[in-house]
Amino acid sequence: MSDVSSRATAEAAWVRVALTTLALAFVALFLLVPLAAVFWEAFSKGWQLYVDSLTEPEAWSAIKLTLLTAAFAVPLNLVFGVAAAWAIARFEFRGKSFLVTLIDLPFSVSPVVAGLMYMLLFGAQGWLGPWLAEHDVKIVFAVPGIVLATVFVTFPFVARELIPLMQAQGADEEQAAMVLGASGWQTFWRVTLPNVKWGLLYGVILTNARAMGEFGAVSVVSGHIRGETNTIPLHVEILYNEYNFVGAFACASLLAFLALLTLVVKSLVEWKIARAQAASLNRTREARLASA
Amino acid sequence: MSIEIRNIHKRFGDFTALDNVNLTVESGELVALLGPSGCGKTTLLRIIAGLETPDAGRVLFGGEDATHTHVSERQVGFVFQHYALFRHMTVFDNVAFGLSVRPRKVRPSKEEIRDKVMKLLKLVQLDWLADAYPGQLSGGQRQRIALARSLAVEPKVLLLDEPFGALDAKVRKDLRRWLRELHDEIHVTSVFVTHDQEEALEVSDRVVVMDHGRIEQVGAPDDIYEHPASPFVTQFLGDVNLFHGRVDGAHLTIGDYAHPLAAPPGEGQALAYVRPHDLIVSRAADDALASGTVEHIHAVGPLVRIEVATGDGQTLEAVLAKEVFRELAILPGESVFLKPRKVSVFLADGDYSI
Numbered sequence: 080m081s082d083v084s085s086r087a088t089a090e091a092a093w094v095r096v097a098l099t100t101l102a103l104a105f106v107a108l109f110l111l112v113p114l115a116a117v118f119w120e121a122f123s124k125g126w127q128l129y130v131d132s133l134t135e136p137e138a139w140s141a142i143k144l145t146l147l148t149a150a151f152a153v154p155l156n157l158v159f160g161v162a163a164a165w166a167i168a169r170f171e172f173r174g175k176s177f178l179v180t181l182i183d184l185p186f187s188v189s190p191v192v193a194g195l196m197y198m199l200l201f202g203a204q205g206w207l208g209p210w211l212a213e214h215d216v217k218i219v220f221a222v223p224g225i226v227l228a229t230v231f232v233t234f235p236f237v238a239r240e241l242i243p244l245m246q247a248q249g250a251d252e253e254q255a256a257m258v259l260g261a262s263g264w265q266t267f268w269r270v271t272l273p274n275v276k277w278g279l280l281y282g283v284i285l286t287n288a289r290a291m292g293e294f295g296a297v298s299v300v301s302g303h304i305r306g307e308t309n310t311i312p313l314h315v316e317i318l319y320n321e322y323n324f325v326g327a328f329a330c331a332s333l334l335a336f337l338a339l340l341t342l343v344v345k346s347l348v349e350w351k352i353a354r355a356q357a358a359s360l361n362r363t364r365e366a367r368l369a370s371a
Numbered sequence: 372m373s374i375e376i377r378n379i380h381k382r383f384g385d386f387t388a389l390d391n392v393n394l395t396v397e398s399g400e401l402v403a404l405l406g407p408s409g410c411g412k413t414t415l416l417r418i419i420a421g422l423e424t425p426d427a428g429r430v431l432f433g434g435e436d437a438t439h440t441h442v443s444e445r446q447v448g449f450v451f452q453h454y455a456l457f458r459h460m461t462v463f464d465n466v467a468f469g470l471s472v473r474p475r476k477v478r479p480s481k482e483e484i485r486d487k488v489m490k491l492l493k494l495v496q497l498d499w500l501a502d503a504y505p506g507q508l509s510g511g512q513r514q515r516i517a518l519a520r521s522l523a524v525e526p527k528v529l530l531l532d533e534p535f536g537a538l539d540a541k542v543r544k545d546l547r548r549w550l551r552e553l554h555d556e557i558h559v560t561s562v563f564v565t566h567d568q569e570e571a572l573e574v575s576d577r578v579v580v581m582d583h584g585r586i587e588q589v590g591a592p593d594d595i596y597e598h599p600a601s602p603f604v605t606q607f608l609g610d611v612n613l614f615h616g617r618v619d620g621a622h623l624t625i626g627d628y629a630h631p632l633a634a635p636p637g638e639g640q641a642l643a644y645v646r647p648h649d650l651i652v653s654r655a656a657d658d659a660l661a662s663g664t665v666e667h668i669h670a671v672g673p674l675v676r677i678e679v680a681t682g683d684g685q686t687l688e689a690v691l692a693k694e695v696f697r698e699l700a701i702l703p704g705e706s707v708f709l710k711p712r713k714v715s716v717f718l719a720d721g722d723y724s725i
Contacts, residue, residue, distance in 0.1 A: 251455035254422055255517075257442045258449040259469035259524055269472070273459040356504065359461065363503040 117335050120328035132326040133333065140306045141314035142333065144222065145291050148310060152229045152290040157283060160237025165271070167238075168245035169253075179242075185234045193231050194299025197224055220302030225310065228296040233286045240282035244275050280348070284341050292334055372433040372527040372560055373398045374419060379428035381414055381584075388414040389425070390584040396528075398433075399558045401551075403571035406581035407607065412564045413532055415581070419562065420530050421445045432527060448521030448559075452533040454513040456505035462516050463501040466491055469524035491519040494553075511542040518550075522557070531563035535570065547574050568608050572596060580604050602717050605644045612650065612687045614643040614660065615719075623716055626683070628660050632716060640719035649712040650689035652677060652699060659708035661687060665701055679707060 089095070122129055132138060163182060167175060185193065199205050201218040211218060218224045252274065256266040272279070294312040301308040309317065311330050318327035374396040381389040388411045396402050404412040417423040419430055421442035429438045437445055456465050464471075466488045470479055479487065492498040495515040505513055514534060521529060534550070535543040551574050554561055565571050571578045572592040580587045580595065580603075588600040599605040606613075616625035618641045623630045625643065645660070653659070663681040670676075675696040679687045687709060691699075701707065 251451050251453060252457055254442075255449065255451060255455040255520075256457070256468065256472075258420060258422070258445075258447060259472065259520070260443050260446075261468070261472040262443060265472045269468075270457055273457075359502055359504055360507060363500060363507055366499040366502065369499070 114335060117328055117332050120324060121332040123328075124325045128325050129329050132323075132329040135326075137306045137309070138314060138326065138330055141309045141311050141330070144225070144309065145311045147222070148226050148229045148297075149287055149290040151226045152233050153283060153287050155230055156233050156237050156286050157279075159234070160241060160282060160286075161272075161279070163238040164241035164245055164275075167242050169250055182235050182238050185232050190228075190232050190293065190295030191299055194228050194296040197228055197231075197296075197300050201227075219300045220304065220308060222308065224300035225297050225308060228300045229290050229293050232293050232296050233289045236286040236289065237279065237282035240278045240285070241275055244278040245271075248274055277349075280345065284345060288338055288341065291337060373431075374528055374560060374562070375429075375431040375434070376415070376419070377429045377431065379415070379418060379425045379430070381411070381418065381423065381425050387584050389418070392428070392584070392586055394579060394586060394589070396560060396562060398560055401554045401561045401563070401574065401576045403575035403578045404562060404564045404581060405568060405571040405578050405607075406566065406587075408566060410581040411584040412566075412581050416530050416532055416562060416564050419528070420447050420449050422449070446524065446527045448524065448526035448529040450514070450517050450521055450529070450531040450534050452536045454505070454510075454517045454537075456513055456517055456520070458505050460504075461501065462492070462497070462503050462505070462508070463488055465505065465516060466520045466523050468520065487523060491523055492516075494522075495519045509542075510538045511546055514538065514546065515549075518553075522559075526559065529559045529561040531561065533564055533566070535567075536565070543570075550574060572608075580607065582607075599644075599715055602642055602644070605715050605717075610647050610688065611644045612647065614645070616641055616643055618716060618718070623660075623714070625660055628662075630658065630660050630711065630714065632714075636716055637718050642717050642719055644715045644717075645711045645713070647676070647688045647690040648674075649714070650687065651710040651712060652679075652689050652691060652701065653708050653710055654699075656708050658710045660711050660714070662706065662708045663687065665703050665705050665707055668701070668703060670696065677701065679709060 090098075133142070163178070166172075167179060188196075198219055200207055201211060201224065202208050203212065203219075205219075218227070252270050253266050256270045257263075261269065291310075292312055293310075294316075297310055298313060298316075301310070301313055303309060303313060303317065305317070311334055315327050315330045315334075318324075318330065374394075376392055376394040379389050379392045381387075390411075392411070392415060394415075404415060406412045414423060418425050421437075421440060425438070429436055431437060432445070457468065460468070467484050470484045470487065473479075489498055489501070492501055495518060497512060497515055497519070500508065500512065500516070505516070508516065518531075518534075531550075535546050538546065547570055550563075563575070572595070575592060577589060578592050578595050579589050582603050588595055588604045590598075595604065596608055599608060605611055614625045616623055618624075618632065618635050618638055620638075621632050621635050623632050623635075623641065623643055643660075656662070661679075661681050663679040665677060666680045666686065667678040668675065669678075670693070673693055674690050675693055677689045677691070677696075679689065681687060689709060
């Protein structure tokens with residue numbers, strides 16, 4: 080029965096083969112080959128040189144700065160994203176559509192423009208520049224500027240993941256929790272958050288990937304001071320321009336590796352959840368048989 | 372615990388959802404709020420629960436003002452139309468939720484919670500589903516779990532928002548009977564919202580019929596069905612034939628026909644309503660209210676539906692038992708007279724709101 084219906088609705092064999100081949104070829108050419116090339120180039124002069132080019136002080140400082148930036152940008156945008164999504168999905172208020180547009184702004188503005196915006200605001204010739212100089216606060220060409228620019232470009236990811244999800248789920252479960260006597264805080268931790276955790280995790284992964292990989296905005300505000308204000312992407316560019324291919328690709332491979340790692344973690348968590356649900360389904364089936 | 376609703380007003384922008392509503396629900400009663408969509412019944416229920424705040428008026432539980440009590444402190448049970456079970460929790464954890472969020476000092480021990488939850492799951496006959504997730508249950512099972520969850524906190528009042536609205540007809544009928552039996556067993560003051568008049572009349576002790584944010588009539592199901600207080604209630608409670616006529620003295624005159632009235636509502640232009648099963652089809656003209664030609668006969672099932680076209684272009688419907696129909700042996704195209712067994716008469720310009 081199912082065979083007949085699947086044969087009746089399936090495409091001809093050559094169409095299936097052609098489409099599958101096309102898709103696989105595309106993935107191989109545009110994703111796998113470049114990824115392999117990065118690692119190939121990084122290890123082309125041997126393991127020792129690879130390790131050396133990652134542990135030399137300037138590379139090491141770039142790695143630390145990148146991690147530091149992500150350590151600020153991810154939690155900040157996590158809190159902001161959840162708060163914004165909650166406000167937008169659960170409440171009606173004046174200026175709501177304006178807020179939604181505002182959240183999307185970093186997506187629609189070129190990262191370079193975002194960087195220039197901060198220069199205009201905090202730079203030596205900027206609006207707040209003289210005041211900042213007077214009080215000996217450094218923002219551009221220093222770590223705070225890099226963090227600010229990164230927070231700006233990664234601003235929408237969490238909120239954009241959560242808003243449609245929370246709107247689709249509706250407020251019924253939260254209201255049910257409140258009626259059952261849960262406080263606002265308990266409702267948030269025990270109902271709201273668990274319901275959006277996959278969307279949230281995905282938003283955090285995207286935020287983290289972008290925070291570590293951001294080039295344009297950071298490039299403008301960084302000042303490219305070696306060993307001080309270079310993040311990994313900036314460091315890669317410098318090394319590449321100096322024809323230090325092993326060094327450049329070694330650092331690039333680190334970013335690629337971080338991306339692969341986040342994907343593995345995500346798949347692992349999803350797999351564990353699927354297993355837990357399958358186990359519960361089995362227990363239910365057994366209970367049903369036992370009670371029948 | 373009794374519920375008193377006093378002078379409640381509620382507006383959403385330009386829309387008046389509730390317009391000066393007053394209602395008392397006695398302790399232990401099962402009351403249905405019945406009305407078409409947009410009549411304000413769900414808003415009223417949500418105001419009782421504390422999920423909505425009224426613009427004016429007060430809500431009293433057991434004589435005490437609860438208007439400004441937060442929803443989480445009202446100790447009400449609320450059953451949502453679409454169940455609103457926590458999808459990431461097992462059935463057990465769903466039912467245990469209300470107990471497990473209590474402050475540590477008043478929270479029952481793990482064993483007590485376990486006993487209570489299993490007892491409630493047995494009460495709703497679903498104890499074997501304790502480990503399942505809501506996504507694995509049927510609609511009827513979900514709604515019973517939602518009910519068990521709301522009962523776990525021993526609510527003072529139980530509020531149900533179209534509890535069977537999303538279920539198919541058969542399950543709905545079973546659950547209806549089951550809710551009635553459950554209420555007879557636990558006697559918690561309950562209010563449920565429905566747009567299904569059959570459901571309201573079958574399940575509840577008293578029915579509150581609402582329209583346009585106002586209460587049209589309150590009464591026992593039988594009372595409301597037999598003595599509807601307004602044209603709206605008459606039409607809403609089931610199929611009905613409408614006649615336009617006049618009341619003069621103790622007679623209702625419709626076209627060429629006159630019908631004696633035991634309790635005339637006054638004098639003047641009138642609307643008369645007769646339910647299809649209260650119309651007697653006959654070949655004799657005495658006591659008739661109308662006459663016409665038989666247009667269609669639908670004879671499927673134990674009841675026969677006859678459509679009669681009157682001279683002035685109106686189609687009337689009469690329903691009779693199959694045996695009566697066989698005795699009469701009416702054929703399409705035949706001329707017949709229609710005689711009312713029972714007629715509800717309202718003056719055309721009367722004000723029937725309460």
